Each structure stands twice: as structure tokens, then as C-alpha cells.
Amino acid sequence: MSASAESDTTNTPSPNSRSVQLKTFLRWNTGGQIGVKTDTNGHLTSVWCKLCAKHCEQVIKDTKIRGQAKSDVQKYICGTDFITKHNVMRHLGSAAHKTAIEYEKLCSGTDKIIDLDLDDTDSNNSKPHFEIPLRQPTITKSFQDMSNDAYRKLLDAAYTLAVDGLPFSHFKTSLVQVMKNCGARLISKYDNSNRAREFVNFLADAVREKITNVLNSVTCFSLLTDGFPARKTGSKKELAFIKVIHDGNPTFLCAALCNIDEYGDATSDNLKTSIDDIFLKTLNLSKDDYERKLISFTSDGASVNTGTKNGLIKQMRDDNRNWLIDIHCVLHRLELSVKDSLMKKSEFCGVFDYMVLIYYQFKRSGKLTKHFTIMSEIYDTRVLRFPKVHGTRFISHQLR
Numbered sequence: 001m002s003a004s005a006e007s008d009t010t011n012t013p014s015p016n017s018r019s020v021q022l023k024t025f026l027r028w029n030t031g032g033q034i035g036v037k038t039d040t041n042g043h044l045t046s047v048w049c050k051l052c053a054k055h056c057e058q059v060i061k062d063t064k065i066r067g068q069a070k071s072d073v074q075k076y077i078c079g080t081d082f083i084t085k086h087n088v089m090r091h092l093g094s095a096a097h098k099t100a101i102e103y104e105k106l107c108s109g110t111d112k113i114i115d116l117d118l119d120d121t122d123s124n125n126s127k128p129h130f131e132i133p134l135r136q137p138t139i140t141k142s143f144q145d146m147s148n149d150a151y152r153k154l155l156d157a158a159y160t161l162a163v164d165g166l167p168f169s170h171f172k173t174s175l176v177q178v179m180k181n182c183g184a185r186l187i188s189k190y191d192n193s194n195r196a197r198e199f200v201n202f203l204a205d206a207v208r209e210k211i212t213n214v215l216n217s218v219t220c221f222s223l224l225t226d227g228f229p230a231r232k233t234g235s236k237k238e239l240a241f242i243k244v245i246h247d248g249n250p251t252f253l254c255a256a257l258c259n260i261d262e263y264g265d266a267t268s269d270n271l272k273t274s275i276d277d278i279f280l281k282t283l284n285l286s287k288d289d290y291e292r293k294l295i296s297f298t299s300d301g302a303s304v305n306t307g308t309k310n311g312l313i314k315q316m317r318d319d320n321r322n323w324l325i326d327i328h329c330v331l332h333r334l335e336l337s338v339k340d341s342l343m344k345k346s347e348f349c350g351v352f353d354y355m356v357l358i359y360y361q362f363k364r365s366g367k368l369t370k371h372f373t374i375m376s377e378i379y380d381t382r383v384l385r386f387p388k389v390h391g392t393r394f395i396s397h398q399l400r
Contacts (some may be wrong), residue, residue, distance in 0.1 A: 020044045020083050028085050030092065037079075044083050049076040049091060051100035058103050059096050069096070106141065150187045153179060158199035171196035211242070211253050212283045215293070218244045222296040225275065225305075226329075227266060236260040238271060240278050256282050268304050268312045275312075296325040300332040339394040355389045362386055 022042050035053075037046045052059055056077045060070070073096045075082075091097055157175040161168070176191040189195075215221060224241040240255040256278045263270035279285045297313055299305040305312045306326065313326040342348050362369050362385075376383040389397050 025083075028088060030088060033092065033097075034088060046079045046081045047076075047083050047088065048079040049097060049100070051104050052091075052097060053077050055100045055103040059100050069094075146185065147187065150185055150190075153184055154186060154190060154195070155199055155203065158196050159203055161196060162200045162203065168193035168196045168200075208283055211255065212285060214244060214246055214251075214253065215242070215283065215285055215289065218246065218293070220244075220293045220295045222298065223275070223294060224298040224329075225271075226300060227260070227271075227302075236266045238266075238274055240275060255279075266304065268307065268310055268315060271304065271312050272315045275316075291320050294321060295323065296327055298327040298329055301328050301336070335394055342398070352389060355386070359386045359388055 020043065022036070022038055022044060025036060025044055025047075033050055035048050035050050036044050039045055052073060053076075059073065059077075072091070073094070076091050076097075080087075154176075157171065157179065161171055161175060166174075171193055172191050176186065179186065222243040224243065225238060227236060227238045229235065230237055236259070238258045238260050240258070242253040242255050244251050244253065258274040258278065260266050260270060260274060263274050276290075279290045280287060294316075297316055299312070303311065306328070307314060313324070317324045343352075362372070373383055387397075
């Protein structure tokens with residue numbers, strides 16, 4: 001007996017039913033979409049449509065059938081004992097059944113409905129299948145696909161904006177305008193700077209979630225921090241990097257960029273509070289994992305970080321981290337050692353001071369710069385800008 005058939009306790013078929021045997025029904029090639037009940041003698045007692053029964057509400061609502069057509073569909077939803085090949089095939093070709101097929105394809109994400117209920121002992125030991133011909137998608141699905149594609153393009157543009165560090169005003173004037181010129185279909189009123197800020201926030205949340213998953217999967221990690229003043233606002237910023245061994249490879253993760261001015265002055269207490277907020281609030285890492293997995297801390301040699309009495313590293317150790325290893329950044333140490341060695345030479349100091357004087361002389365005087373350019377044109381000489389030889393990164397400035 002077929003696996004799709006269900007045994008019935010009735011031995012006598014209904015007066016309205018035709019004496020159709022199960023083996024005869026299997027030759028009708030319904031693709032397993034018709035369910036059957038049989039008696040003990042192998043005769044069919046009732047049949048119903050599996051797809052129409054599964055999507056009965058949508059079928060009746062979308063097709064808006066009435067009268068005899070609605071009655072016929074309801075028979076195959078609830079089950080009918082009037083069984084003929086003509087009636088079964090007529091139902092499989094009806095508009096109501098085709099609507100049920102479309103809903104089944106939307107739910108399953110495939111264009112084929114394969115019967116897996118038939119017995120493997122059938123002919124040629126293979127499972128017959130019924131391939132549904134492709135039809136034009138519904139208007140709702142078409143709008144949904146268009147919206148998803150438009151949102152995906154806007155999110156890609158917002159990601160590019162954030163990675164390149166561009167202002168939000170460039171979202172509409174540059175990125176979105178280029179996509180529109182190339183024929184991309186976008187959603188109206190979603191191409192402004194406010195929407196760009198929302199998209200970037202969504203992307204940031206997704207990145208933070210990935211970082212949290214990585215930290216939950218590893219046994220330990222290292223923390224690297226460095227502070228610097230913002231160019232425009234002058235506010236103190238603290239950048240936090242995390243180093244982990246992920247999938248066998250050393251990986252750096254940018255955890256957050258904190259505005260220390262929100263916590264007050266750049267003291268060790270405020271730095272400690274901002275770093276704790278990064279892991280406990282921003283990344284939603286458990287306090288136990290935060291205390292147990294942090295094994296090393298890398299920073300520059302500023303006393304606010306390395307102070308023995310109340311420095312940042314000292315406070316981090318006091319949070320149940322007696323094993324915490326403090327590392328003085330190698331690049332900072334190299335920078336300071338080279339600077340101290342060069343500044344001990346009087347000849348270098350004289351040239352250094354002279355270059356700083358020339359730099360500010362031309363920077364503050366546009367008139368002098370203009371005359372210098374005119375003189376170079378008269379003597380047919382190439383003009384080079386005086387480099388800035390002083391700044392935070394001493395070695396890179398001197399190489400200029």
C-alpha cells in the first residue's frame with residue numbers, strides 16, 4: 001500500500017463512490033498532491049488535495065470563487081468520496097489548485113513539488129515527480145523583490161560611506177546620485193543623510209554582533225588602546241582594538257571609538273569606565289568573560305596608562321586580573337627613542353627649528369607664497385611646498 005494512503009476502518013464503500021482501486025489511482029500520475037483513504041480491500045473511500053487543504057484560506061481569498069466552483073474546491077479541501085480520474089485531473093488544472101501551487105512554491109523556495117510519499121516499490125524503483133511550470137510571480141512578491149534589491153544597494157552605499165570615512169551629506173550627493181545615473185531603482189525618501197545614519201547604525205550593530213560572537217568563541221584576547229584629539233572638535237578620542245586568534249589566524253577587531261569628553265577629563269578613572277562600557281554595554285559581553293578572557297593590555301607610555309598607583313593598567317589588574325600583562329607599544333618606544341637620539345644633536349635641532357619657522361612663515365602668509373610662486377615662474381624653477389617636520393608621528397614627519 002502507498003505511504004500516502006491512510007487506512008480506513010470502513011469496509012463498505014460509500015454509495016456515491018466509484019470502486020477505484022489504489023493501484024489504479026497510482027497510475028493517474030497526480031504527483032502525490034492528492035491524498036487518499038482506502039478500505040481493507042484496497043478500494044478508495046475518499047480523496048482530498050494536500051496543497052489546497054494546506055493553503056485553503058489563501059486559495060479561497062485570492063481566487064474569490066463562488067457557487068459551484070467554491071463547492072468543488074471545498075470538497076477537495078475537506079475530502080470527497082466521488083472519485084473519478086476526470087474529476088481529479090479537472091481539480092489539478094483548476095485556478096484554485098494553481099494558486100495553492102504558487103503559495104507552496106513561495107513557502108518552499110523551489111519551482112518543483114516532488115512527491116516523497118510514494119512507496120519505493122513502485123515501477124523502476126523511482127519516485128515520480130510533478131514539475132510545476134513557471135508562472136508570472138504575484139505582484140506582492142515582485143514588489144518585495146524590488147524593495148529588497150533597493151535596500152541592499154542603499155546599505156552597500158552606506159557601508160562604503162562608513163568605511164571611507166565620508167560625511168553623511170555625501171550619501172545623496174555622491175553615492176546615491178551615481179547609482180541613479182547608472183539606472184538603479186531606489187526607494188524615494190530613503191536617499192538622504194538621516195537615512196544614511198540609520199543604515200550605518202544598523203551595519204554597526206551587525207558588526208558588533210559578529211565581534212561579540214568571536215569573543216564568545218575564543219578563550220582569550222588582547223586589548224590595544226590609544227588616545228588622540230579630534231582635528232575639528234579637539235575632543236579626546238580613545239580607539240580600542242582587540243586581537244584574537246580566530247580560525248587559527250591572528251585577527252584584529254576594531255571594537256569602538258569612544259569620546260572621552262562624554263565621561264569628563266582624560267583621567268585613568270574615566271578611561272577605565274569607557275573601556276568597561278565598550279565590552280559590557282556596546283558589545284554585550286558578560287562580565288565573567290570580560291574579566292577572565294582579557295590577558296594583555298597594550299598602550300603608550302603615558303602615566304595615565306602605566307601609573308603604578310592609579311594608572312589604567314593598575315585598575316584593570318584590580319578587577320580580578322592579577323595575570324594581566326602590560327605591554328608598552330613597540331612603535332611608541334621606537335618613535336621616542338629615535339626622537340631622543342636626534343634631538344641631542346645641535347646640528348639637527350638647528351635645521352629642525354629652521355624648517356618649522358619656514359613652514360609657518362609660508363602657511364600664515366598667502367602674499368609671500370604668491371610672490372614665491374611668481375619668482376619661480378620667472379626663473380623657470382619648480383616650486384615645492386615646505387613639508388611639516390613636526391607632529392605626533394616624529395619619524396614619518398622627518399622622512400619628508
